[in-house]
Amino acid sequence: MAQLETMNMEDLAKARAETEAQLAQIKKAEAEYEGRKLQELKAExxxxxxxxxxxxxxxFDGKSAKKGGKAKQPPKYRHPENKTITWSGRGRQPEWFKDALNSGKTREDLSI
Structure with a gap:
């Protein structure tokens, strides 16, 4: 490449356009490189x-690692009257569980 200081405006514009085109090609190659590396890794x-x-x-039990549905937790507590209603003990407490605790039952009373 000629010395930039000696170039006229037309040559500078042309050099800039060529450099920007080359930079766009480099960015595209970088993006494609990541995709290729992931494909190679998956194949390995x-x-x-x-x-x-x-x-x-x-x-992965038929599920993508990224989507990774959490494994269903076994029930830890059972509704005091309706034995088909259970709760794993994770997440928000169900209303029936709160009601049972408020009525004097303990977690141990509701444990399976």
Missing amino acids: IEAMVARAGYSLADI
């Missing part, structure tokens, strides 16, 4: 899992 993992006699679905 799938091959490793296949050598062990499994599939990714076996490992």
